[in-house]
Amino acid sequence: MSVLVAQPPRKPGRWLVGLVTGLAAVLLDLLPLPGAAGATVGPSVTLCVVYFWVVHDPDLLPPMVLFALGLVLDALGGMPPGLSALALLLVRLALLGSRRLLLAQPFVVVWAGFALVVLGFSAVRWVLAGLWWWHLFALKPSLLEALFTFAAYPPVGWLLARFHHGLAPRTARATRG
Amino acid sequence: MRSPGPSLPRIVAQVRSLVDRSALGVLIGLSVLLLVLGKADMKLASFLVERFSDAAVTVLRPLGEPIAAVRQGVDRVGELLAVHEENERLREENQRLLAWQAEAGRLAVQNRALRQMLQIPIPERSSAWTTARVVADSAGVFVRTVLIDAGAERGLTVGMPALAPHGLAGRVIDVGCCSARVLLITDFNSRVPVVIERSGDQALLVGDNSPEPGLRFLPLNPDFKVGDRVLTSGRGGLMPPGLMVGRIAAIDAGGKVAVQPQVDWSRLDHLSLLRFEAVPPPPVETGLAGR
Numbered sequence: 001m002s003v004l005v006a007q008p009p010r011k012p013g014r015w016l017v018g019l020v021t022g023l024a025a026v027l028l029d030l031l032p033l034p035g036a037a038g039a040t041v042g043p044s045v046t047l048c049v050v051y052f053w054v055v056h057d058p059d060l061l062p063p064m065v066l067f068a069l070g071l072v073l074d075a076l077g078g079m080p081p082g083l084s085a086l087a088l089l090l091v092r093l094a095l096l097g098s099r100r101l102l103l104a105q106p107f108v109v110v111w112a113g114f115a116l117v118v119l120g121f122s123a124v125r126w127v128l129a130g131l132w133w134w135h136l137f138a139l140k141p142s143l144l145e146a147l148f149t150f151a152a153y154p155p156v157g158w159l160l161a162r163f164h165h166g167l168a169p170r171t172a173r174a175t176r177g
Numbered sequence: 178m179r180s181p182g183p184s185l186p187r188i189v190a191q192v193r194s195l196v197d198r199s200a201l202g203v204l205i206g207l208s209v210l211l212l213v214l215g216k217a218d219m220k221l222a223s224f225l226v227e228r229f230s231d232a233a234v235t236v237l238r239p240l241g242e243p244i245a246a247v248r249q250g251v252d253r254v255g256e257l258l259a260v261h262e263e264n265e266r267l268r269e270e271n272q273r274l275l276a277w278q279a280e281a282g283r284l285a286v287q288n289r290a291l292r293q294m295l296q297i298p299i300p301e302r303s304s305a306w307t308t309a310r311v312v313a314d315s316a317g318v319f320v321r322t323v324l325i326d327a328g329a330e331r332g333l334t335v336g337m338p339a340l341a342p343h344g345l346a347g348r349v350i351d352v353g354c355c356s357a358r359v360l361l362i363t364d365f366n367s368r369v370p371v372v373i374e375r376s377g378d379q380a381l382l383v384g385d386n387s388p389e390p391g392l393r394f395l396p397l398n399p400d401f402k403v404g405d406r407v408l409t410s411g412r413g414g415l416m417p418p419g420l421m422v423g424r425i426a427a428i429d430a431g432g433k434v435a436v437q438p439q440v441d442w443s444r445l446d447h448l449s450l451l452r453f454e455a456v457p458p459p460p461v462e463t464g465l466a467g468r
Contacts, residue, residue, distance in 0.1 A: 030313040031240060032323065032445060041318055063200040067208065075229045076237075078315045078322035078358055081222050082211030089205045096198075129319040132216060135365060141318035141386065 017167065018053050018060030021160065022069040025049040030076050041144045043152035046073060046084075047091070047121055051114050051153070052160045054092050055099045066092055080132045087124045091117055107157075114153050122146040227353035234326045234356040237312040245446055306449050307331050309357070314445075321364035321386060323347075325448055328355045332452060336415055339448040344421040344439030345369070345409060346448055359448060362422070362438055363390055370412035371422055371436075376400040379410055382422060382436060389426050392434040401425060407436050417453050 025045040046069065053061040070085025077084075094117065095102075102113050122142045130137055215222035256263065292298075309327035327333055329352050337349045339359045347361040348369075360367055367384035371392070378399045380392040392407075405425045411418030426437035 027237070027240060031237070032311045032314045063197060063204045067204045070208070072229075072233075075226045076233055076313050076324060078320045078324070080212055081215045081226065082208040086205060086208035086212065089201060089208060093201055093205070096201075125319070128212065132212060133319070133365075137319055137365075138386065145318050 014059055015062050015065050018062075019065050019068070021049055021053070021163070022046065022061065022065065023072070025156075026069055026073050026076075029073065041141050041148065043148035044121075044145065045152060045156060046088075047118065047149055048114075048153045048156035049160065050088055050091055051095075051117055052157050054095045055102050055110065055113075056161075056164060058092070058099065061092070063089060063092065080129070083125065083128050083132065086128065087121050090124055091121055094120065107154075110157075111150075111153060115150050118146045118149050223351055227351055227356070230324055230351075230356040230358070231328065231353040234312055234324070237324070238310065238326050240312075306451055307333070308447050308449050309333075310447055311445050312356075318386070321347075321361040321367075321384065322350070323359050323361065323445065323448070325357050325359060325450075326355065327450065328353045328357050330355055333357050333450055338409075338416050338420060338451045338453060340420065340451060341440040341445060341448060343441070344423060345416075346438075346440050346445065348416070349450065362440075363388060363442075369416065369422065370410045371407050372410035372418075373399070373401040373425070374406040374408050376405065379412065380434075382407070388442070389435040389437055392425075392436060395432075395434065401434075403428060417451065420451075 025048070028045045029042070050061060050066065050069070066088045067085045070083075070088045071081065073079070073084040074081050098113070102110050105113075122145060126137060126139070126142045129135075211222075307327060309325035309331070311323045312326050313324040315322045325339075333349055333352050335349055335352055338345060339347045339349060345362060347359045347364070347367065349357050350360045351358040362369055362382060362384055363386060364384045365386045367382070367390070369382040370379070371382045372379050376399065378396050378401055379394075380396075380399075381394045382390050383393045384390040403425050407422045407425060409416045409418055409420040409422060421439050423436045423438040423440075425434060427435045429435075
């Protein structure tokens with residue numbers, strides 16, 4: 001696979017970066033921020049982080065780390081165990097073939113790709129949660145959450161891009177090439 | 178001289194890709210299995226989640242400190258800006274409360290005397306409370322629950338009512354060693370027997386994940402209006418009667434009634450847990466218990 005040849009050698013322990021940034025995003029999603037509990041809908045920062053790393057440097061988020069992040073999100077968020085893990089792993093699966101294509105595009109196209117991922121992610125969670133609880137959930141909150149998540153991507157992506165550049169500039173350039 | 182055939186990095190990359198793809202497939206399967214097992218054996222799933230929550234609370238508790246500090250700081254600035262108006266409001270409220278206190282004292286004496294005359298035993302009011310901090314809320318739009326940093330070690334049990342400063346917020350559904358999960362009254366799984374204070378109409382408060390839960394199983398000719406207070410009725414013995422729940426917010430033409438909970442969801446930092454001994458179920462199964 002030509003795609004794989006271009007990748008730099010894997011450095012051991014790089015996944016720790018993905019794990020730490022992913023856990024930070026999970027905590028941001030879970031901590032009781034003002035206006036968060038009980039009533040309102042917020043963005044999924046975790047999905048922003050997962051999308052960024054899977055597109056720009058998938059080595060940082062191997063499947064095992066994604067699975068662990070999903071389980072933490074489910075366990076602490078009161079969701080059925082495995083639901084978020086499955087949805088995050090499906091995001092990685094969906095992006096496996098198209099990340100190279102996305103990397104060569106301007107930011108607006110990457111952001112548009114994120115819109116599709118957000119919609120797919122929300123749809124998978126909506127269907128799985130509905131099946132698990134056997135309850136027809138309202139669509140509006142899920143769509144609102146997707147909209148907020150879509151809007152949150154530019155600042156989260158910008159922060160992660162700066163971090164990624166500072167972390168391993170040589171590697172980042174290589175993967176972008 | 179370079180040897181023909183695949184280079185080492187290429188082989189490594191191919192092996193890596195194979196391992197990643199296999200791992201992805203295995204973990205997707207494992208996630209589905211977890212979902213199925215969680216549904217089939219909810220006790221096992223909740224046991225594992227409780228243990229994990231206990232461990233996570235120690236991390237989440239200190240992380241909540243700066244958030245609470247920032248919120249308190251913002252509140253303090255707001256209070257300073259409105260200190261004069263707040264002072265006037267509190268004076269008026271104090272006057273009203275003093276009048277109510279006198280009235281409550283008079284009614285308590287009268288109530289005790291009437292109970293003695295009718296030989297009704299005077300109930301021992303449960304006033305044991307414990308307060309816990311909210312360390313995490315639900316991820317996503319499907320559930321309305323919060324994780325608190327108190328568990329069995331502080332005497333929490335499943336079913337205990339959880340109260341915010343102004344009203345009922347929910348009830349405990351899972352208890353770990355040092356953490357517990359509270360199902361908020363707005364969650365679609367929440368059912369609370371309530372009574373309308375002014376009319377005495379009984380109903381069931383049913384959450385629907387929206388900020389305003391609805392009233393179901395109302396009497397045929399209910400006599401209430403927008404603004405009436407809604408309290409717990411104590412029916413079923415799962416909650417003590419008389420806890421403030423909220424006010425009727427809207428009654429639409431189709432008869433749907435929405436209740437505005439008396440809880441400020443944006444400031445749900447702490448919850449008070451009421452140690453309430455539920456009424457034991459009757460010895461004979463009537464088919465209505467637990468509803």
